[in-house]
Amino acid sequence: MRRFLPDTFTILLVLTVLTASLLPVHGAAAGYFGIATDIAIGLLFFLHGARLSREVVISGALHWRLHLAILLTTFGLFPLLGLAMGALVPTVLPQALYTGILFLCVLPSTVQSSIAFTSIAGGNVPAAICSASASNIFGMFLTPLLVGLLFSVGGHGGGFSWTVLEQIMLQLLAPFIAGQLLQPWIGNWIRSKKKILMPVDRGSILMVVYSAFSASVVEGLWHTFSIADIAAVIVADMLLLALVLCITMFGSRWLGFSRADEITITFCGSKKSLASGVPMASVIFAGQGIGAIVLPLMLFHQIQLMACAVIAQKYADAAHRASARSVAEAERLQEEAEAISPT
Structure with missing residues (x-):
């Protein structure tokens, strides 16, 4: 049952939404809090850049077919399914x-959970590290471009502008590059202080969520949507995840990938990053009420964790059974050989 329970971060997200609903920040305080949030986001992406080893990127990039499959799923299949849900x-x-x-x-895609689930299931961990990291780097450019393309095609308003790209580069990409440049000197130290620096990661996301939901609550978010609307979003998220999981799992087999690569494609291709998504939403949709925009992402975050925890364990159990069968078969063949061999 533990795998179905929400993790600590999800509980903190729920508490943050409740706090924003009851005690939203507004007025001049909201402006100062927004400045602090922007600084926290910049620090978050600086740490992302400083953690990422260049050797990992270079070594993992050699497996181009696997990375291409994951990127096409993340930035191709998902958007097409999203457009289909417009019906x-x-x-x-x-x-x-x-x-x-x-x-x-x-x-x-996510980084931490993609790698963790790939490791649990017995997948190609080095490739997962490279693909998940590359997905986040490409996402700084592709996400705003795809927002502009899809939203203009669907007539949903918003979309891409050079101002948005400039904000993405200044607030997200510039700190990331700065972290990469300093990575040879501070990378090992930052990776060794993971527990100490974790509050920066999670705290910056919680700050964005609190700011976003505060603005949306002031604008009447919870008076706009009913419980039935929230339930519909949950069902849509579950359907979206189920479709991508099936396509990545069976599609990778059809394309001839090994079992380890299949696991990597399944977990890296089906994830969506809350850590990158919430800050990006605050930049791309600046000046708008983004509470309703990040709500489906927050729900999807918990759904993907629960579903992938079960699938990863299924993969691990299947590998254990296969290993046990191999050992039993080897012992049987050895016994037969000893029985027919001359004494």
Whole structure:
């Protein structure tokens, strides 16, 4: 049952949303809090850049077929499925919440959970590290571009502008590059202080969520959507994840990937990053109420963790059974050989 329970970070997210709903920040305080949030986001992406080893990128980039499959799933398959879900608007999904689903479809993959689940299931961990990291790097450019493309095609408003790209580069990419440049000197220290620096990672996301939901609550977020609307988003998230998991799992087999690579494609290709998505939403949709936009992503985050925990354990159990069968078969063949061999 433990695998179905929400993790600590998810509980903190829920508490943050509740706090923003009851005690939203507004007025001059919201402006100062927004400045602090921007600084925290910049620090978050600086640490991402400083953690990422260049050797990992170079060594993992050699497996180009696997990385191409994951990138096409993340930035190709997901957006197409998101557009298809436009058929649910407005009879099933409100337009604002569908915008959030469409936004999560163009986000990069997660890093930590993709690697963790790949490791548990017995997949290609070095390739997972490279693919998940590359997905986040490409996402700084592709996500705003895809937002502009999909939102203009679907007529949902918003979209790409050079101002948005400039903000992405200044607030997200510039700190990331600075971290990469300093990585040879500070990378090992930062990786060794993971527990100490974790509050920076999670705290910056919680700050963005609190700021976003505060602004949306002031604008009447919870008076706009019903429980049925939230339930519809949960079902849509579950359907989206189930489709991608099936396509990545069986598609990788059809393409002839090994079992280890299949696991990597399944877990890296099906994830969407809350850590990158919330800060990006605050930049791309600046000046808008983004509470409804990040809500589908927050729900998807918990759904993907629960589903992938079960799948990873299934893969691990299957590998254990296969290993046991191999040992038993080897022992049987050895006994037969000893029985027929001359004494």
